[in-house]
Amino acid sequence: MKAATGVLRAAVALADVTGIDALSMRRLAQELNVVPMALYKHVANKEELLDGMADAVVREIDPPAAGPDWQRVVRGRILSARRVLLRHPWAVRVIESRTGPTPAVLAYLDSMAGTFRDGGLSADLTHHVMHAMGSRLLGFSQELFDTSGPSGPPVPGPATHYPNIAELAATAAHDGGSTVGGGCDDQFEFEFALDLLLDGFENLRRQGWTSARKA
Amino acid sequence: MKAATGVLRAAVALADVTGIDALSMRRLAQELNVVPMALYKHVANKEELLDGMADAVVREIDPPAAGPDWQRVVRGRILSARRVLLRHPWAVRVIESRTGPTPAVLAYLDSMAGTFRDGGLSADLTHHVMHAMGSRLLGFSQELFDTSGPSGPPVPGPATHYPNIAELAATAAHDGGSTVGGGCDDQFEFEFALDLLLDGFENLRRQGWTSARKA
């Protein structure tokens, strides 16, 4: 059974407003002025609803731009994916909780693999490159916790027991950049890691790297 | 209030056996032959229990090895973290769900930052390098979904609509390597990405890279 688009749109909107924890079948039914059990006409269960929500979000990512520079195409699309995730913060946890890739995710990954292949990366290298990117392909920051925001990096007072982290935080605080409250610049950090990886891939391509693991 | 070690050990053991979804306050109390409310003598609430469990797992990671080669020290410790996570698969989701870093995580990150600094990376570079590594510092694979296991990469039949992914899967299936069932070699992919990042960091260090974002 496929989740009806009306239910799906309502679920995405509700999660955007209330967060994913507050999205229950009962609450969603209430939003649609419908009895809870009526939802089960449109979705088999909550998992299928979440599958549909994940796919709806992934479909918001821009299609690949045209152009000969594979690094530029990949970069632009991943930054688009990141913008989508910033619009739907709950989507990270929903996508992560899927047991397997949903159709829109598969289509996205297939398209991304095509961009690498068209850029001249071998199938072997493309395979490992896709693994190395992992969830970053979908715009995941892969950070351990959110260091942006008004509170900045969560380091205790000046007499901290974490001298090295304190030093890093002090360095970040001295930065100008686009941050105001002393937090880290998420966008800068994301692009730093992304470009480091893309440059690394391009180096391997130029060197004709292979995994050399054939039997 | 600090979670008692007995309750913590029981919770970790229970999660190892039954998975994190089955770990409820009621089930844990039953395991300890105790009435559910008795747990609240030792933990303020379930979140505090999960905090304690996350810390208990992080404390299992090996201390840093001695040695002049920072790449080797970082690499060894992250691979130790990965082994810990493979012993406690539920820990990934528990650590991710913490709103901020727990004490053991802070101590680990501080120690890791110290290794980078001792290796000659500037505070500036260390800061961005730690962000770029993100959850990988704790051994997270950061993959979108599990492609190992007997089923291998989850690609539909031969007449698939995902030709590029099919090609990559075929390449992986032809590999010898340590995999048996045609799945991807998680350990190889993890080390591939890790080494790519560490080499990238070392290049930036040699070039005297700075973020050049000072006000």
Added chain:
DNA sequence: ACCTGAACACCGTTCAAGT
């Protein structure tokens, strides 16, 4: 003062009763 059982306010989903 301490412990604890019942109760509260939820949850996803089953199922039988009503139309």
Added chain:
DNA sequence: ACCTGAACACCGTTCAAGT
């Protein structure tokens, strides 16, 4: 045949009653 409300088996946590 279809819809739906009550019910089931949970959950984390509150709170009042009992010792």
